[in-house]
Amino acid sequence: MISMPIGYGKSYFDPKVNWCLYTEPDPNTGNRTHYWPRGKILGGSSAINAMVIMRGLSRDFTDWAQKLGTEWRAEYLLQDFATVSKQFSFATFPEAMHPMCTDFFDACSSHKIPKVADLNDTEVASVGYYPLAIHKGKRVSTATAYLDPIRARKNLTILCATKASKICFDDQQCATAVETCHAKRGTECFTARAEILLCGGSIHSPLLLEASGIGAPKHLQQCGIAPVVHNDHVGAHLQDHLGASHYYASNQATLNDALGTWYGKVRAALEYVLFRRGALSLSLNHAGGYATLHPDSQHPDTQLYFSPMQFSNAPDGTRPKVAAQSRNGFQLGFNIARPTSEGSVHLTPEGTAEIHPNYLDTTYDAEMAVLGSRFMQSLSQHPAFADTITARIEPTKLFETDAEILQDFRGRCGTVYHPCGTVRMAQSPEDGVVDPKFRVFGTKGLRIIDASVFPTIPSANLSAVVMMVAEKASRLIKS
Ligand SMILES: Cc1cc2nc3c(=O)[nH]c(=O)nc-3n(C[C@H](O)[C@H](O)[C@H](O)COP(=O)(O)OP(=O)(O)OC[C@H]3O[C@@H](n4cnc5c(N)ncnc54)[C@H](O)[C@@H]3O)c2cc1C
Known part of the structure; x- marks a missing residue:
């Protein structure tokens, strides 16, 4: 379940490989406690994550350089990305991705967000297939890429x-x-x-x-x-990417067909065991990219996700999140790219973590939550999707006012696992x-x-x- 890419649906709640942390009740997100998985295994969270490999935008590192000095110039860090790419395999798999990705690209293009070949070679609003840390049908983690080749060294225990x-x-x-x-x-x-x-x-x-x-x-x-x-x-x-997904039932076969039915599971298992191909050999994040939604933004401010599968809608923590339902569906998701709210984490006398995410603490973050949610609504109404969507699963309807949208976001948003x-x-x-x-x-x-x-x-x-x-x-x- 670590090495098989889709296995992260299982490691998501597995205390053998996961610290399975919970935050304190968070006031701006309906006083909910949020589930925060973290890898407890060689490779850390890279061994249980969704395998998307994105290097960020150079403006992120220009901002770092302003705070840290010239040694941290953006171009130096981007060279480090080239070094990472030599040791750590990742790639896009356009031929293996769900055909509905094209609908996602079409819908984005009508918002002047073009499709690009390489999401790690863009600084502007753009979408594409996600680069994934997968090689020959297996997950690449920091343990497989960096530790495995040197395990025999005498100076390593x-x-x-x-x-x-x-x-x-x-x-x-x-x-x-x-x-x-x-x-x-x-x-x-x-x-x-x-x-x-x-x-x-x-x-x-x-x-x-x-x-x-x-x-x-x-x-x-x-x-x-x-x-x-x-x-x-x-x-x-403490900062974290906060996001929300919008779920839709679809009249096209999606990964729910492969992972939510017994016959689909048998087929997917055989395909994986025999050829290291198929639904089990991939992440659920097939496509995504960046959007610029705030009128004052000079740079992309939102990250987008298209996943051709509908997960369980169970509340956080009650059962495995990546439990595919039998009904075909898909999800459009987003997170605020550079939220400004800050939380904290401290040791308790019992030795555990007291985590206060303090999500949506700033006006900017609340505005971005509304803009992102509106953008999801707008994508879902694009003709590319309108013919495919048979029902709105979550939220169940389109919202009109900012207040309604924010209320929905507060009630459903969650971590994108990036503290x-x-x-x-x-x-x-x-x-x-x-x-x-x-x-x-x-x-x-x-x-x-x-x-x-x-x-x-x-x-x-x-x-x-x-x-x-x-x-x-x-x-x-x-x-
Ligand atoms: C479910 C999930 C999905 C994600 N999806 C993506 C994705 O698609 N793309 C992406 O880029 N990022 C993703 N992330 C985030 C990404 O994996 C992490 O941000 C990244 O791995 C953090 O690296 P790190 O080295 O800071 O910490 P970690 O990778 O968490 O490593 C910390 C290590 O230290 C160990 N450790 C902690 N305390 C102790 C101790 N006291 N003694 C000994 N060992 C200790 C831990 O067990 C762990 O092995 C995801 C994360 C999760 C949990």
Whole structure:
């Protein structure tokens, strides 16, 4: 279920490979608790994600460079994307994608959003087939691309099912060791000869810092942790892509035919086992891209998705999300590309994560939610889709007013699984937690390299950007 691409529907709720986190009730989204899956396996979330590989827009990195200095110039990061592309296989599969993608492209083109061949070579509103981290019918993760080729190295030891519980510091705030716990081996301590690199992701990296005494005194005190370095930014500035899908029943056979019926499942399983082809060898995100919807936007501000399948409409967390229904359907989805709301994540005295996404906290985000939802409505009314749609499943009708639209969005929106920024990078400890060389302010010998260091959320899915940033970090450390 990890290696078979569509298996992410199963790993989505599997605690063996997934941290299965829940947020606190979120006031602006109907006081709902949101389910936040995170990979708990080699490869992290790249082993359970939807495999879309998008490098973001250069304006994302120009903004980073303004905050971080010339070493972070956009063109350098884009070169890092080229380096990632050599090690990490991804591709588009136009011939394998559902024919209804063409309807999606037609509907977008009527909004002056053209189809392009490569969504990683565009800076403007455009759509296309999504580049996917799939090679020969199998998922490519950071574990398969980066770890597998070097597993035999003598200077590499991989300890699975081993949780880092604390980073230990000497009295000069130099990180000297990592304390770990394992169900059978118990607590162990590993001494660092050079440096410690923390790559726990946007939820767990700040938690481990707090568990180690780095953070805001009030949060450390609540957990009875002795402070080592005071930094109020630890766990703050949490950003995430928030989106919503619109579901439709269709008179054309979609992936529901392949994955929602017993005969379809048998056919798909045979096709996959024999040829590594078919519905099981793909992501559900067949096409998508960028739109520019806000009248004041100079750049794309919305990410789009077309998925030729209708999932279960069950509330978050009650049953597997990617449970195909037998009725043919599809979904149009969007998320705000650069939301401005910020939430937080902190350690609780019980050692768990207290996550406040604080979605839709800004007027801009609420406006974008309305614009994105209106755009979904408009696409669905385009002749390309109008003949195909037999019923509106969710929402059940077209809304007229902004208030109705926002109410629907508040009630149905959810994470697109891209938390970041919780130990953000900045030029000084007054603004962030790590410096532009990934070093934790106020400490020696400790760097953080994952999505938690992003100064701001990029305009597209995060995993390619995580790898670009990691390439940069590895070059920097080696030099
Ligand atoms: C369901 C889902 C779908 C997604 N779809 C896409 C997509 O299509 N395209 C895309 O680009 N992005 C997608 N993402 C997001 C993307 O996968 C993540 O943003 C990215 O993998 C984050 O990388 P990271 O290195 O910051 O953290 P992670 O990949 O989460 O890695 C963190 C690692 O640290 C480990 N860890 C944490 N705490 C500890 C500890 N205390 N001790 C030991 N190990 C620890 C974790 O187990 C994990 O292996 C999706 C994510 C999910 C969950």
